[in-house]
Amino acid sequence: MSTIDSSPLLERLFSDEAQLHAFSDRQRVAAMLHFEAALARALARCGLIPDTAVPAIEAQCSTEFYDFAAIGAAARQAGNLAIPLVKALTERVRQQDAEASRWVHWGATSQDVIDTGLILQLREAWTPIESTLTRAIDATAVLTERHRDSVMAGRTWLQQAVPISFGLKTAGWLDALLRHRERLRQLPARLFVLQFGGAAGTLASLGPQADAASAALAAELQLARPDLPWHAHRDRLVEAAALLGLLTGTLGKIARDLSLMMQTEIGEVCEPAAPGRGGSSAMPHKRNPVGCSIALAAATRVPQLLATLYAAMPQEHERGLGNWPAEWATLPEIVRLSGGALTAMEEVLRGLEVDTARMRENLDASLGLPYAERVSMQLAATLGKEQAHRLVEQAARRAAAARRPLRDELAADAAVNGVLTAETLDELFAPRAALGESANFVARVLARYHERN
Amino acid sequence: MSTIDSSPLLERLFSDEAQLHAFSDRQRVAAMLHFEAALARALARCGLIPDTAVPAIEAQCSTEFYDFAAIGAAARQAGNLAIPLVKALTERVRQQDAEASRWVHWGATSQDVIDTGLILQLREAWTPIESTLTRAIDATAVLTERHRDSVMAGRTWLQQAVPISFGLKTAGWLDALLRHRERLRQLPARLFVLQFGGAAGTLASLGPQADAASAALAAELQLARPDLPWHAHRDRLVEAAALLGLLTGTLGKIARDLSLMMQTEIGEVCEPAAPGRGGSSAMPHKRNPVGCSIALAAATRVPQLLATLYAAMPQEHERGLGNWPAEWATLPEIVRLSGGALTAMEEVLRGLEVDTARMRENLDASLGLPYAERVSMQLAATLGKEQAHRLVEQAARRAAAARRPLRDELAADAAVNGVLTAETLDELFAPRAALGESANFVARVLARYHERN
């Protein structure tokens, strides 16, 4: 039985293997059982339960012993997964060792095992996210190096604006991805902490050994200890999701750019080809931006899933009602979608096909209009900004109407050719010369990239 | 193998059996195969494909032939579930009848089968929702009849305000539930429609028989035909989800009221008891509002899931990129959560334990302050509203500080007892007399209930 056998169809589509595994039902139950076994060891070490109970409990802490469907059904009555799971665990221990079964889940409450289990799953999920992000960063840096001088149209409001280099565009992506990595690296210290407070966060049932027991449990699980239990304070979890949401937003931005550049009429890039990838059931010629689609879907869904976590923060008193359960499926979904989008875009970035000739053609096809600002600025030094803007705007309209290059319209305009010679016009319409600070900006981001690696 | 074997743990907790079934992977695939079989029959009837292909295709349209995990994995490359499923179906048909395999999925596009499959699943989901809603309405009507004269504290901003009847409160729930039923009943005409347009909504590949084929397919599936394909117009689906969201909001409101009334310090109602229901893993005395928790969790999650559907509406051109996939897991989740919350609250409403003595005690314990408005109005007729309000406000403060009944404070206040006699004060503090229009309001809602049944 595969460890991800219960992942439904759609999760497979939007997630990657690592996240499917980390947030499968099996791992969810495994993490909870891991907590129970570690708890037994920690309590025994502090003399709170007999040493002999430990192996008896540990022996039953394997997922294959439990019927997930039955636990799910009982959870609907009980209100959470821990109650039926602990009950089933206790029953199995009793069948082997009645005495040991007295000490199962000793001193803990449902939320201790559920929350700590989630933290363990998040820790499992974090490593592949960080490493995939690093690979995506590397792939973007390669694109940036390679295309620092590849001229293309810069576009604003979906209109061609002025020339840029493709490397400048990818440097923008790289710049954002580097910030995301920095943010993600700051997180573990706040996030990977134990939850252990008993019924209402006092650990009262453990008596004077409570502190030692809590320390031992944290050590068993290799988690930090918080200053106090955080059953009704969820900011650590929401912060983690919020950072993944930021990352997903940037992945969506990259996917937006790439899918627009992949449009049939633009054709400047193409997602890597692979058998079975991006075809259509009806149209033999299609090559769909499948990776972008996964990232854009994630960028459409994650913001609202995040809003659920934020909205669930005002949890009542020592443990909330309804708002805590609202997190259970939501946070894993955010991690799965973010991780899946990251993997999809890492593949796209690594294998991206770039057609620099087409970039240049698209820029040239727009009659030199993207050079309008450049000409306007030059004219403005003599004529003032407004008159210059007006002259160029009129020439641009004539050019568009006649489908004739702007350069020619300007050369034919007396008000312009009194100011700008033909040579100056040629210079103004030279693409490479029009890139401004592009190369400097690219160089700065790449320098930061190399420094951080 | 149970039909809902792939539903993960958490879906079982928040959903009910009917919705788990309707939106299981198995039903998803079954609905898509149902479309493919119906398409074959419809096309054959119009002479577009040979009659002999039909049984060969139908024979392979059973879910047990397909490896869901493999389809999910391939879908990540292909971009949707239909492509690998149709490929696997075609392959199975070919193994039996190479000629017939030519005609699988003829003229259709992926979105035709996915969207129509979803509509079929929604239709399956709708009947249990309507019948559970009717049972919830009936249970609420019973409570309303029974408690039309049960006096309790009306509460605003979580403070006791003036007396009401418990029946007035439940009549408010009933009134809203009746509106929801009315809304849900208007929906099927707009919702249960065929999706069939081919590659870009023109059915061009079917030639002159396209119209007949489309009509035949709609008839096969017992779906209405829309005026044109709606691949990129999702308002039908979002409207359905929006109505479920309204219902879930009301269920959350009922759950909010009940869980507040169940607080240890208030204790006016209790969810029905059952073995394994509402206990705590740490605290033997707990009786948690588990049904309310399910409804409140749904009311916390559904609004944002709905926002995803709304946000995904601006789909590009003839079929969207990224926003369409954003719907796939979201809409089923909304139906599952709404249906699960409805079932949970129907159980709670049907078995609700009501403690009318405690309601009366809680009202009495608040020193008569909820009658303050009543006294103030009476005084105002003589003293004017502001002076009356001031006098009563001051008496209320003294009463609260001294923990002495407001009635006694007022009787001892010269400015008041010059206006109100002891008898008048007694009348003003008589609970039943203070219910105002409660009984009339209850009667109107019940009349509407009986009329609609």
Place this chain on the structure above:
Amino acid sequence: MSTIDSSPLLERLFSDEAQLHAFSDRQRVAAMLHFEAALARALARCGLIPDTAVPAIEAQCSTEFYDFAAIGAAARQAGNLAIPLVKALTERVRQQDAEASRWVHWGATSQDVIDTGLILQLREAWTPIESTLTRAIDATAVLTERHRDSVMAGRTWLQQAVPISFGLKTAGWLDALLRHRERLRQLPARLFVLQFGGAAGTLASLGPQADAASAALAAELQLARPDLPWHAHRDRLVEAAALLGLLTGTLGKIARDLSLMMQTEIGEVCEPAAPGRGGSSAMPHKRNPVGCSIALAAATRVPQLLATLYAAMPQEHERGLGNWPAEWATLPEIVRLSGGALTAMEEVLRGLEVDTARMRENLDASLGLPYAERVSMQLAATLGKEQAHRLVEQAARRAAAARRPLRDELAADAAVNGVLTAETLDELFAPRAALGESANFVARVLARYHERN
């Protein structure tokens, strides 16, 4: 002082005049004062307050008497706008007629005046929305009539798919807009109802005349009477917002299509030109899709604002805490954004510049690939679907690589030309012939349009 003087800059950008007016602070206060004046008349008619109080109260129910900034500041202490407004109103009445001031706001609670005031504002807002929607529908119908045979590329996943007519695309918009009008027309019966319940919804302070008073108040305001007050049941309001959200989603879809078609490289349509419209502060040649930008911004914001309203539905007991106030700014914003988007898109649709030659050019420029499905279907009748799909897919790849028409690649392919003659190929690549059911679909939607007008 203009009636919309307090609308901030950004509201002016995203809203239209009608909605700015309806939801200005002035109208908000005016609607509340309108309620107070009507209440006085209604109560006097039922003998609950003296007739002489009515003119004294009415005389002070004008917005120019009130200092909005002071009311706003006091509201932060009081918790809502009604408390300081009623206090200020009472004070003004007292200065003229101390006796009359006793009867201001008699029997009502803050939420009665705030909710009913909102309903009055919504009613004012509704008429211009309906009429603008009708104009948008008319403009879309004109486009649809005019372009029922204008051939263009149908696009899926941002890739050219198969030919469609531009009229088919606009018929899809029209079809959705007609559904929205139908939905909006069903709403007033449920929405335009009185809120009047007093402290906790019992109208207890009005005694036996409460029912008559409520009826008289509804008549004064020309609002329907609900079966009972709905202070804590917000489904009517959320439903109205949800329908506007659906409309905004469709407006966003139209704006998405148009802005993609306006891309420099595609150039198939252009927003209407006007002085000061769509320029850039830096680039003289820009003609930005400004109307589309307003609609897309609305379609990005409204879904989450809607989610706030849904999330605020579980309001506590007889009147909620925190969730009711969460509606106050949110619902008006939804109406303003929806109305503003509708007006913006109505202007765009009415004045849209369409370049049918460019549509045809773009289709032709893609080497005949959009006809691939058509050829594949034809081949499939002989070779079977999979082989046909494979042959055409390979020819399409060769065509794209060599930038040579697909028709020529196919003609040169022995496996193909054994099946399809040159004449058949010519027919298959004839655009008009490739439109399938487009004209029929257009005709159906237009028939519905004419029937509904």
Place this chain on the structure above:
Amino acid sequence: MSTIDSSPLLERLFSDEAQLHAFSDRQRVAAMLHFEAALARALARCGLIPDTAVPAIEAQCSTEFYDFAAIGAAARQAGNLAIPLVKALTERVRQQDAEASRWVHWGATSQDVIDTGLILQLREAWTPIESTLTRAIDATAVLTERHRDSVMAGRTWLQQAVPISFGLKTAGWLDALLRHRERLRQLPARLFVLQFGGAAGTLASLGPQADAASAALAAELQLARPDLPWHAHRDRLVEAAALLGLLTGTLGKIARDLSLMMQTEIGEVCEPAAPGRGGSSAMPHKRNPVGCSIALAAATRVPQLLATLYAAMPQEHERGLGNWPAEWATLPEIVRLSGGALTAMEEVLRGLEVDTARMRENLDASLGLPYAERVSMQLAATLGKEQAHRLVEQAARRAAAARRPLRDELAADAAVNGVLTAETLDELFAPRAALGESANFVARVLARYHERN
């Protein structure tokens, strides 16, 4: 004319003075004009424009010269506020000095001035948020010190669970608030950066002096320089909003706790009293949790406003269409709501009235049930956990049914009194002894508080 004159009524209710000021229209325009003046100085310093233009431009950079309503109306045509503002500024400069007017906004694009203006507003907003947060932290620390031994009922799922100290509850709030301060302090380095890129982020129109000009502009505005313009990368802004969202979630949690404790039937705390605060227009005795209401409303609205910012992240190419405008009103609203909620809760925390006697009464009134876990654990050491749990559960049911203390039920139960003596039972039901680690947890958080101050 007050600087916040255009803030509408509802913003005044939910925001505080500092945020109203920082995000008023006036400050919005002032920040944009501040950019234009600084740009002139920076360009002159680099020799890009004549020195003489500077004073002429600076002289017109005052908000009182501009008609906001006209700018708002023109912005609807232009697509943003910068275009009409720069036009009006240029016109005013021209009237004084035609030559100087040539150099207004030289080299900048609309988004440069809008984004940088926003950053300046955020910087103004940040200081009062930090200082109010520190005051809220101080007030919470005072409560925590004072109530470290105040016994009350811990409550989970809205049911009494086990005893805690009120200081433990406030230590939980303090712990979260300290984390928020830490997060907020990390932000400025990433957030307060210049936006300056010209038309598409290349600064091409400034020629070789672009880099120097950009550095000079950053110095003028005392902002950091990013490695490259970030027109279409919004993660910095969204991160800031996300942190405020986390803070607001915690404020909502505190408000949730306090408003539940303020319920008439519980009465353990009360918001500070003040004239005009928390009354009701109908009910003289009401003392509503107004501060909590403001925080809860913010906690209901901010999550979805945040989702809008996240959803708007995938902005197209060099500058986005529709998604960028979606931020304009949304981000300021988040800051206003967060700041307003913080101020409201700081007032509540600082002046909170705490009734420790009532806390003890509420705990005692629940028949000792909150000690059930404690007894169960003690019994379990002898009888095993399950049997102990069962015995205590049954005794708890009998106690609740008979309204008789649990201690007496247990003393009367043979299975229990064979294990626990009367003395042991007395100890088990002693509140202070039942607080477990409460005091240690409080001490740790307070130690962190003192260390950070």
